[in-house]
Amino acid sequence: MSASEEQNSPEAEAPDEEEMDVETSEPIEPLKPEEGKNGAGATIFLFFILGFAASLIVGWVVFPKLLYSKKIQPINFNHALHVAEAAEGCESCHYFREDGSFSGVPTISHCIECHENVNGEDPEEKKFVREYVEAGKEVPWLIYAKQPASVFFSHAAHVITAKMECVACHGPIGESTETRIYEENRLTGYSRDIWGKNISGIKQHSWERMKMDDCADCHMQKATSEKESGVQQSLTRQLREMVSVAFPNVMEVKKGSSVQTEKDACFVCHK
Amino acid sequence: MKIDRRSFLSFIVGGAAGTALTPLPWKITDDLSIWSQNWPWTPVPPNGEVTFVNSVCRLCPGGCGITVRKVDARAVKIEGMDGYPVNDGGICPLGLSGLQLLYGPTRIPYPMKRKGNRGDGKWEKISWEKAVSEVVTKLGEIRKNNRPHGLACISESDRGTVAGLMARFMSAFGSQNFIRQPSMEDSYELALYLMHGIRAEAGFDIENAAFVLSFGSGVIEGWGSPVRMFRANSKLIKTGGKVVQIEARLSKSAAKSDKWIPINPGTETALALAMAHVIIKEGLYNKDFIENHAFGFEDWTDGQGNKQQGFKSLVTATYAPENVAEATGVEKAVIVSLARHFARASKPLAICGRGQGRTSSAIGEFLAVQALNALVGNINQEGGFHAISDNDYIDWPEIETDQIASNGLQNGRLDEAGSENYASVRYLPHRFFENIIAETGYPIQVLFAAGANPLYSLPDTKAVKAALDKVPFIVSFSSFMDETAQYSDIILPDHTYLERYEDVPTPIGLQKPIIGLTRPVVSPQLDTKHLGDVILGIAKGLGGSMAQAFPWKSYEACLEKTLGRKLDTLLDKGYWSPAVFSVPEWIKAFETASGKFEFVVSDQDGNGDRKTKPIADWYTGVESQGDPVTYPLLLIPYDSMRLVNGFVGDPPFVIKTVEDTVLKGKDVFIEINPKTAKQLGLSEGKYARLTTPKGNAKVRVHLFEGIKEGIIALPRGLGHTAYDSYIADKGVNYNELIGAVYDPVSGLDAAWGIRAKLGKA
Incomplete structure (x- = not known):
């Protein structure tokens, strides 16, 4: 059946789809009506399944691959080594400034305190000293935990006041011996760590996702434990x-x- | 199996159903919302270490302390410095917008030399060595030809070390032609020199006054030190003080005052003298001050035995309120009551200097207003007028001029300031440019423009341009591509105030001496150089006595040496002020020939003898230019906090605050009384052609009942041809429409307006 035939046929004016199938196809396709119906139905179902399956593959497998580009950190940094060497552990480099703001990733001026010259044999350190320290250039670190500018987060409130551990949000990054691949969201420019490695958003550890709901989860728990009774549900609240x-x-x-x-x-x- | 339309639709439906069961739609929605927050034009505050740097703003003569918030190396916000004696935490819209000037596109990025014709805007990038050597070569030539007086310099200020170095350079070079941009400082300085006998700055203790009589001063429109004046005015009102504003137009200051007295512009002198008449007639003056500490109140006899008229007989004979009522447009009863209120107030203070005080005025007006202060005896009293001697912290070795320089200095000033006719006045910029055009005196061969923009901010810009055309070599030291820089031959760009050290002497109008310190907030952003260092470099290049006159290695070394221990206080506290300071008592306050406050104005010659004109000659105002038949209206300017009026133009933030009854698109509005507009057949928003004896412009009409009939007003600060698209070609430059009117006794430009006509466009 072609579209032009269908249009030429006088009965085809705004017919019900099923009726049209039965009546107009008969003279051209000499199949039994039941067979035609079943065959067409099977085809349609097959295509439904095909579409369904394809979209699942696209959504679960292809899309995440397309969405994230893979980037390598400028320097392969060994956290474990630094934590062992530095006098004050994490705080040696990630510290609170005098005004209470958090320093975040250290700047080159901080690194120079130890790395003015090459200290060891590691080629990454040599590269670091040559390309950044000597050139007086900041390292363009790719920051896994970077949040959009519209998010206000105070490290002081969480780490100093609420005495939370770094691990709660950042995971055991201090034990890493090399930098992971940085997966950058092509649309937003932020790390995959924010949404979570699992594209469905399911997490096993508290640090595996850092969306607003994750803030809310923890704050709800806190609120529940602080108020003795009558805690409202988050939605009504x-x-x-x-x-x-x-x-x-x-x-x-x-x-x-x-x-x-x-x-x-x-x-x-x-x- | 056939693939038909239905199969395709089915595939789509299956796909849609499947997609709904994947994270794709939810993830895409979430990502798109984040993406939409990260468009490149969305401003995002930088992240990093926050630090604060204290400095002093240099965008106007106000000298406010500022605290600049920085994130890492980037300056992100300018705020007023808490505890600073001038502004104590306050800041004005211009000060707030300073970062737009620092990081904006109007800056001159490197030394440049003109290609093509002057004003074509074609420049060639040159190195600093080449720029300095070009200037040195030019200056060397004119010194070789024995014409060092052919060098002139026009500067925004003449105080502090940078202006001091520039003035020293001129003297060592052999030229007296150091010129300061005009302002009310010219008139106040001269009035104080004539009446108090000292070179001093005017200080106004408005905070503690009880009755402020303002002769057109825009107390809350940028007069004096703007932020301080806002605060002083508020304090005055809170403590029950009164403000009376005498002005032809209902300005913001007039609207916020307790009483607005609309006066015919240019008749302020007569009104002040009529008030003096009432005060004297009714015996309301301070008898202790007048009898013991003033001279020339009564008639007196000069050295030659001639009888001279005193102030009392001048005002009693000529300035009875009924005599001036018609000319001033102020009724007799109003004058009498105003005089009584002023004289009976516990702490009265009379001030003058129109608008923001960015022009000089007839000396008679300032003398008459200062005479009112003297009559009520508020000089150097709490809540009164204070004469602040410039704290003389600059003590540099004497210059040893060579023969060429000594010869050059013999030629005197081209503007005739300090000559026999204008003995006590220091700078006459208008006469300087007029003499260049008229080829009077001697030719100017090299002109330095340092922090001044004469091609925009002096009256009669066409004439200024004609004068510049006669100067073969113009050197601009501007940080910004302003009108004068555009019209120069070589530009040696200075750091902006946020990138340099500089001392800031007592700001205008402050009643106690302080020194502030401008210091680098950020490192120089472009290939610019401190003006002080450039002067030292040029002097070294010239060698000989020029190099010897500048024994410092760098400007910073010079500043350190000059300030000595004060520098530690400045770096630590942000400002320096004398540990103990009190204004001198009346007995010690005056250094005139009589040792008293002098109503009679007299220049002293070398022998200390008085050479004086009759007193009536001094106490006069000037007429406006243009004949009243051809030009039936009077055009006056007005100032606003939203329109910057100095060497910089409005930055983008500030121009956005200008009301659309002042500027709409590129059109400026002229304020006119509805009755006058009706007579001319003009209505709100209509285009009109404004013509004055000096020029004409297309304007739009804004009806305003707060302006007297027959008077029209145009804002100052618009009509730039330079800077960026936020300010360039918007409105009309008032200075293009007016010319200078000389005050016959002082030689200062005394123009307060000009005659004009308005026709349909």
Whole structure:
């Protein structure tokens, strides 16, 4: 059956699809109607399955491969070695500044304190000293934990006040002996670590994903343990907060987690 | 098996169903939302170590302390410095926007030499060595020809070490032609020299005053040190003080004052003298001050035995309120009541200098206003007028000039300041450019422009341009591509104020002496060089006595040596002020021939004899230019905090704040009273042709009831032809429409407006 035949046929004007199939195909295809119906049905089902399977493969296998590009760190850094050598462990390089802000990844001026000259035999160290220290250039480290600019995160509140361990969010990075491949999201430019290695978003350890829900998980647990009873579900709690922010006169504002606003609304973390 | 339309649709449906069971749609949605936050034009604060650097702003003469927040090497925010004596944490819109000037596209990135014709905008990049040697060669030539006085320099300021080095360079070279951009400082400085007998800065203790009488000073529109004035004004109001604004137009300062007295512009002198008349007539003046510490109040006899008129008989004879009521447009009863309120106030203070005070005025006006201060005896008193002698911390060795320089210095100044006719005045920039055009005196062969932009900011820009055309070699030291830099032959760009060290002497209007320190907030961003170092470099290049006059290795070495121990305090605290400071008592305050405050103005010759003109000659204002028949209207300028009016133009942030009744698109609005507009057949928003004896411009009409009939007002600070697209070609430069009007006694430019006509465009 061709499209032109279908259009020429006077009965084909806005017919029901099934009827059209039965009536107009008969003179051309000399098959029994049942057989034609079953055959066409099977084909359609087959294509449904094909489409279904293809999309599953695309969604679960091809898409993640396409979404992330693989990058290698400029210098293969050995955390374990540095933690063993440095006097104050993690804090030797990742420290709090005087004003309470967190230094994050150390700058070259910090590295120079030990690496003004090549100390050992490692070719990576030689490369580091030659290309960055001597050239006075910052190392363009690819930061696995980097969050978008709209996320406000205070290390001081979590590490100093709440006494959380680095591992809780960053994992056992301090034990690594070489840098992993950095998988960069081609759309966002952020590391795959933020969404999590598992594309479905399932995590086994607390550090394997760092999306907003993961912040919320931990904060909910904290809230549950701190309030003895009557903890609201997260959804109702969020709704109540939104109402209390938008219509302050309608609902009583309860003291939330923000020191500034005493609310738990979006702008505590999103600037 | 047939693949038909239905199979295809089925495939799609299957695909859609399958896709819904993969993370793809959710992940893509999430990623797209993050992607949309990371578009390259979305500003993102840099991440890094936060530090703060204290410095002093140099974008206007206000001298505010600033604290600049830096993230790593990048300056990200300028704030007012807490505890700084001038602004204590406050900052103005221009100061806030300074980073746009530092990182913006209007900066001159490296030394440049003109290619093609002047003003064509074609430049060749040259090295610093070549730039300095070009200037040295040119200067060497004019010295070789025995014409060192052919060098002139126009500078924004004449105080502090950088201006000091420039002035020293001129003297050592053999030229007296160091010129300062005009401002109310010219008039105040001269008034203080004539009346107090000292070279001093005017200081206003507005914070502690009880009654401020402002003759057109834009107290909250950038007059004096803008941030300090905002705060002082607020403090004055909070403590119950009163402000009276005398001005033809309802400015922001007038609107916020307790009483606005609309006056016919240019008649302020007469009004002040009429007030003096009432105060004297009613015996409301401070008798202790007038009888014991003032001279020339009563009639007196000069050295030749001639009877001379004193201030009292001048004002009682001529300036009765009823005599000036018509000319000033202020009723007699208002003058009388104003005079009584002023004289009876516990701490009265009269101030002048129109708008932001960026122009000089007739000396008579300043003398008359200062006479009011003297009558109420507020000089050097709390809440009154303070004369602050410049703290003389610059003590450099005497210059040993060579024969060429000594000969050059004999030629005097081209602008005639300090000559017999204008003995006490220091700078007359307008006369300087006029004499170049008229080829009076001697030719100027090399002109330095340092922190000044005469081609934009002096009246009658066409004439200034004509004068520049007669100067064969113009050297600009500007950091920004301003109008004068565009019209120069070679540019040796200075660091911006956020990249250099510089001392900042007592800001204008402050009632106690301080020194501030501008220091590098960031390292030089471009291939620029400190002006001080460039001067030292040129002097060294010239060699001989020039090199000897500058014994310092670098500008920083010079600054260290000059400031001595004060530098430690400056680096530590951000400013230096004398440990103990009090303004001198009346008995010691005046260094005139009589040792008293002098109402009678007299220049002293070398023998200490008074040479004076009759007192009535001094206490006068000037008429505006243009004949009233051809030009029935009066055009006056006005200033605004939202329009920058100095050597820089509005940065993008500031120009965005300008109301669309002032500037819309590229059109500027002229303010006009609705009645005057009706007579001219003009209505709101209509285009009109504004013509003055000096030029014409297309403007739009804004009806404003806060301006007197027959008067029209144009904002200053627009109509730049240089800088970036945020400011260039927007509106009209007021200076293109006016010319200088000479004050016959002082020689200063006293133009307060110009006659004009307005027709349909």
